[in-house]
Amino acid sequence: MAEKSGADILVECLMDLGVDVVFGYPGGAVLPIYDALYNHPKIKHVLVRHEQGATHMAEGYARSTGKPGVVLVTSGPGATNAVTGITDALMDSIPMVVITGQVATQLIGTDAFQEADTIGITRHCTKHNYLVKDPGKLANVIHEAFHIATTGRPGPVLVDIPKNVQVATAPYRRPAAIAHASYRPQIDADPVAIETAVEMLAAAERPIIYSGGGVINSGPEATRLLRELADITGAPVTSTLMGLGAFPASSPQWLGMLGMHGTYESNWAMNKADLILCVGARFDDRVTGRLDAFAPNSRKIHIDIDRSSINKTVEVDLALVADVASALSDIIALWNKRGHEKADLAEWWARIDGWRARRSLDYPENGAEIMPQRAIADLYSATKATGKDVIITTEVGQHQMWAAQHFGFDGPNKWLTSGGLGTMGYGFPAAIGAQMGNPDSLVICIAGDASIQMNIQEMGTASQYRLPVKIFILNNEYMGMVRQWQELTYESRYSNSYSDSLPDFVKLGEAYGWTGIRIEGPQELEAGIRQMIDTPGPVIVDCRVAKLSNCFPMIPSGAAHTDMLLDPSQVEGTLSDEAKALV
Secondary structure, eight states: OOEEEHHHHHHHHHHHTTOOEEEEEOOGGGHHHHHHHHTOTTSEEEEOSSHHHHHHHHHHHHHHHSSOEEEEEOSTHHHHHTHHHHHHHHHHTOOEEEEEEEOOGGGTTTTOTTOOOHHHHHTTTSSEEEEOOOHHHHHHHHHHHHHHHHSSSOOEEEEEEEHHHHHSEEEOOOOOOOOOSSOOOOOSOOHHHHHHHHHHHHHOSSEEEEEOHHHHHHOHHHHHHHHHHHHHHOOOEEEOGGGTTSSOTTSTTEEEEOSTTOOHHHHHHHHHOSEEEEESOOOOHHHHBSGGGSSTTOEEEEEESOGGGTTSSSOOSEEEESOHHHHHHHHHHHHHHTTOOOOOOHHHHHHHHHHHTTOTTOOOOOSSSBOHHHHHHHHHHHHHHHTSOEEEEEOSSHHHHHHHHHSOOOSTTSEEOOOSSOOTTOHHHHHHHHHHHOTTSEEEEEEETTGGGGSGGGHHHHHHTTOOOEEEEEEOSBOHHHHHHHHHHSTTOOOSOBOOSOOOHHHHHHHTTOEEEEEOSHHHHHHHHHHHHHSSSOEEEEEEBOTTOOOOSBOOTTOBTTOOBOSGGGSTTTSOHHHHHHO
8 A cells, every 4th residue: 555644644534534625824834734735626725814713714614514624724823823713612512623733743842943732732622632643543533533523512623743744654544434432422312311301391381492502513403303392392492692593583482592691581481481491502601690590490401412511500300411403303203102282381471472572672773873783683684685595603792692682593504603702803704614615605794893803814815715705893983892891880981992093994895805885874774784785795894883882681790590681771870871872
């Protein structure tokens, strides 16, 4: 069998694994790999402007396509620049394989040029990582890395390859099916637990289905089954930020997102339910609020493929360690086999309708300024009218929460945001990755004027690859969420939350070869959004919105999940008269 260099073995593995896109940035410790890629044009390499951008692009590609994202960066600063995106992928369960260069094996530990302990640095922010010192082991490691990244609870896996291993040769044989000795995710739930879950659901008088990103990670079948379960039980459905789209927002059973900026009805329904069925979520602190006050009188069933997520923060009555699709399929089959009918939940729905009547997502409009909520609502209406496949990414902050509240998602993999880590700078590179994976889709990044600047250099990447991504900036000249917290809890002491010296986003876009649009008043909003959608190629929109608008509902830090603030008047003594007038 002919021998190949480690670099060629790596590229052959990527081709065998069906990789078609790699996001990366070259450097001395990965030049042999880049030389091998030169001879394999079937793999498209996307040259980023910063390694953090590469990881977020890989996340956006993975989240929107269901395929693992692949990153290639050099040693030292290349690897350390990627750490934020790797951690983001771990927190949000995104399948990603990161290949890093490393100094030659004989130089490891000598503080060689561009050396860093990549394995040590990433040990706690990867699902698993490898340092490969033998080219003969490289093929097995790469195939195993993809297996680990994409099965069980998905996540990032890093493979660190010293430069001399990339040059050294070894025979290449495509590995057989991966059967790791200790890594064996449990796919199917215990049948006895399934029986118990079915009977608990059938007996519930006030059930609620609490879904999360695990439903989307499980695949299209899981989202279909979630909808079927809601239909046959009649239960209301709510979701985490990461789970939006798994259940259609247009359904009358949809309560909206729950948690810190969730709806009044979803949080109260969680509190008053007699049974919570948690599907692919993890009782995150942004959902529960103060733990001792969270859903105190409910029984709880938790379906999750990650055993460590169960009983980590909230004790549950029944645990089903399983893939979401498998567990839901078994529950539905047994429900039907036992002849259970949809329960009479009229009283429960009447209570929910009472909470809905509070209209917690309503917002004031003064006619003189664009309210950010209105901008999102109009963007949603305009994109829906196109009939196109629309993918929305966001940066992190107020605009992210307004998008979650006012942009309706009826399908999975159309909402890409940073949930667990809350990474500013995520949204725009993620949009590039999504556009690479979905060339015919309309991909829009909803951003804030502060967070868009975190990775704004990737405008060059979009220009280079002629990607028609759109950036829709809600420009309030503040780090909006920071300012909101300072206003509500620090007596409006705006310490370093004002975005001074903002660039002219229109001219900046034009400098990169983009189309720039500025929207300055309500009368320009509809036409500006229409122009953005209809303009070929990349577009950046500077939408000037009310500067001091706040995001409600809001659960203050440390409060119970029913202690929601619905408007500024509920925060006595902390809002200025000017703020009250403009919110």
